[in-house]
Amino acid sequence: MAMKILVTDKIVDEGIDILKGKGYEVDERFGLSPNELLECVGAYDALIVRSATQVTREVIEAATNCKIIGRAGVTCDNIDVDAASEHGILVCNVPTSNIVSAAEHTMALMLSAAREIPAADAAMHAGKFSRDRFMGHELYEKTLAIFGLGRIGGLVAERAHAFGMRVVGFDPYCSAARASQLGVTLFDSMDEVLPIADFITVHVPRTDGTYHMFAAEQFAQMKDGVVIVNTARGGVIDEKALSDFMAAGRVFACGIDMLEAEPSAETPLAEFDRAVLTPHLGANTLEAQMRAGVNIARYVANGLEGLVVPTVVNMVSKEVDEAAAAYIPACQMCGSVLTQLAREVPKALSIVASGSCAGDMQVLSAATLSGMLSREGQASVSTENADASARRHGIKMEAQQASDSRGYDSIVSMEADGLEISATVPGAHREVHVVSILGYRLDVVPGDHALIFTYADEPGQVGRMGTILGEEGINISTMAIGKRADCREVLVFLNVESEPSSEVIERVAQAIDATNSWAIRL
Numbered sequence: 001m002a003m004k005i006l007v008t009d010k011i012v013d014e015g016i017d018i019l020k021g022k023g024y025e026v027d028e029r030f031g032l033s034p035n036e037l038l039e040c041v042g043a044y045d046a047l048i049v050r051s052a053t054q055v056t057r058e059v060i061e062a063a064t065n066c067k068i069i070g071r072a073g074v075t076c077d078n079i080d081v082d083a084a085s086e087h088g089i090l091v092c093n094v095p096t097s098n099i100v101s102a103a104e105h106t107m108a109l110m111l112s113a114a115r116e117i118p119a120a121d122a123a124m125h126a127g128k129f130s131r132d133r134f135m136g137h138e139l140y141e142k143t144l145a146i147f148g149l150g151r152i153g154g155l156v157a158e159r160a161h162a163f164g165m166r167v168v169g170f171d172p173y174c175s176a177a178r179a180s181q182l183g184v185t186l187f188d189s190m191d192e193v194l195p196i197a198d199f200i201t202v203h204v205p206r207t208d209g210t211y212h213m214f215a216a217e218q219f220a221q222m223k224d225g226v227v228i229v230n231t232a233r234g235g236v237i238d239e240k241a242l243s244d245f246m247a248a249g250r251v252f253a254c255g256i257d258m259l260e261a262e263p264s265a266e267t268p269l270a271e272f273d274r275a276v277l278t279p280h281l282g283a284n285t286l287e288a289q290m291r292a293g294v295n296i297a298r299y300v301a302n303g304l305e306g307l308v309v310p311t312v313v314n315m316v317s318k319e320v321d322e323a324a325a326a327y328i329p330a331c332q333m334c335g336s337v338l339t340q341l342a343r344e345v346p347k348a349l350s351i352v353a354s355g356s357c358a359g360d361m362q363v364l365s366a367a368t369l370s371g372m373l374s375r376e377g378q379a380s381v382s383t384e385n386a387d388a389s390a391r392r393h394g395i396k397m398e399a400q401q402a403s404d405s406r407g408y409d410s411i412v413s414m415e416a417d418g419l420e421i422s423a424t425v426p427g428a429h430r431e432v433h434v435v436s437i438l439g440y441r442l443d444v445v446p447g448d449h450a451l452i453f454t455y456a457d458e459p460g461q462v463g464r465m466g467t468i469l470g471e472e473g474i475n476i477s478t479m480a481i482g483k484r485a486d487c488r489e490v491l492v493f494l495n496v497e498s499e500p501s502s503e504v505i506e507r508v509a510q511a512i513d514a515t516n517s518w519a520i521r522l
């Protein structure tokens with residue numbers, strides 16, 4: 001019987017023809033309700049979507065025959081990738097299919113907003129030849145600030161240079177080499193960039209960390225008359241705050257392709273002629289759709305045929321040795337902790353694994369890198385693209401097996417920019433135990449929120465920490481104290497049940513005279 005593929009968002013006919021030509025049965029069913037999707041998805045071997053279909057954990061659990069989900073575009077934020085990995089389902093995308101289109105749409109919105117083209121066009125269509133109403137701004141010799149210097153941000157930088165703009169940027173994960181190659185002056189904080197920009201364009205992923213990254217506090221720091229463009233994701237800009245600053249005349253104009261309420265057109269910006277609004281059209285060109293539709297069809301067919309899928313975004317891009325697979329969460333966790341300890345993505349990573357998990361260093365490296373980059377929505381690291389991803393972020397990686405597993409069945413140890421962490425996964429429960437951090441030996445199973453302090457080992461210190469956290473209503477669920485043979489200081493790892501504010505952390509740090517403190521979120 002032919003394998004069945006469900007396509008729930010429109011892709012080009014050429015993509016559908018490739019699949020049918022290979023003998024697959026293809027059902028195109030657009031606009032399914034969540035319930036309709038849940039009811040039918042179990043019958044299919046593969047699913048192809050764009051951004052409209054929400055592939056939730058529930059959908060993945062109902063997709064009992066599914067082997068691969070193809071995203072005919074770049075961003076997989078409508079797909080629960082972790083759930084797919086847990087169910088052994090590959091997720092792949094076409095990561096460069098629409099980036100030129102998105103970059104060109106950004107320039108189109110920038111020019112339209114700066115020259116009020118939609119309002120002028122609407123006036124002409126209404127029979128009004130009113131030249132005096134419209135007085136725009138040149139791009140030439142203006143400062144463009146790009147937030148997010150990834151694939152699309154980089155293409156926008158190249159195009160902005162052609163207009164004679166000065167290009168500055170903010171992206172905590174962009175290497176100095178990439179910024180210099182793009183001709184972008186990189187700044188370390190948003191606060192330095194906001195006051196100097198005449199134009200601002202946003203190309204960051206939508207994550208907890210970028211939600212309302214541009215709110216009243218940020219608009220207040222901008223130059224009067226700034227033009228703002230968002231072709232990234234709705235919610236990165238607080239639309240209410242933007243409309244307040246437009247109403248006050250502080251923001252000259254904006255160009256917005258992505259609204260928080262998508263797929264609705266509801267936004268407070270709708271009342272402004274100078275808000276140029278488009279309904280998520282960044283990828284809507286024939287060229288981008290041809291690349292996305294044709295390639296996703298090829299990759300999904302490859303996945304079903306057991307061939308290499310070059311753009312897998314989750315970790316199951318190949319048959320993974322079971323012992324190594326058990327260490328994927330440990331490596332992801334350690335990678336994430338390392339980035340948080342370093343307070344930035346480290347630039348050099350060395351991984352040593354010993355014991356039975358060390359059979360597949362490629363998987364362990366990719367998992368660690370995905371953890372290192374995951375905090376800002378950069379988790380699209382697979383065994384296929386790990387090397388390229390590391391290069392793009394300027395990270396030097398090396399991995400090796402070692403024979404001494406220090407008495408554990410398996411252990412992974414990593415060092416990144418001089419910071420160390422080791423973890424093991426004992427027993428059947430598959431809990432990740434961190435057994436060393438920064439050289440301090442301990443044994444702790446990290447929870448969702450943790451605090452780490454290093455301090456002089458003196459009586460009363462634990463009581464001081466407990467008292468302050470108790471006063472603040474923060475429960476400590478578990479605690480481990482790590483020691484180092486060469487040092488009179490200790491390290492405490494506190495799993496806490498809620499996230500303490502930076503003021504609370506500072507209070508604790510002062511009370512114990514901590515030499516270092518970190519809040520870790522996993």
Ligand SMILES: NC(=O)C1=CN([C@@H]2O[C@H](COP(=O)(O)OP(=O)(O)OC[C@H]3O[C@@H](n4cnc5c(N)ncnc54)[C@H](O)[C@@H]3O)[C@@H](O)[C@H]2O)C=CC1
Nearest residue numbers: 075148149150151152171173203204205231232282283376
């Ligand atoms: N309008 C449309 O139709 C399309 C929209 N997109 C959206 O465009 C955005 C960019 O896409 P790509 O360039 O492909 O992504 P990318 O992953 O190549 O680049 C994103 C960049 O943002 C940076 N970043 C992350 N958090 C940041 C922060 N807090 N501050 C500053 N920089 C931060 C990352 O380091 C990375 O360099 C995404 O939101 C994507 O969803 C993508 C394609 C089409």
Ligand SMILES: O=C(O)C(=O)COP(=O)(O)O
Nearest residue numbers: 050051072073074075283
């Ligand atoms: O690829 C992306 O990230 C996009 O935002 C494009 O989405 P679409 O395929 O047009 O629904």
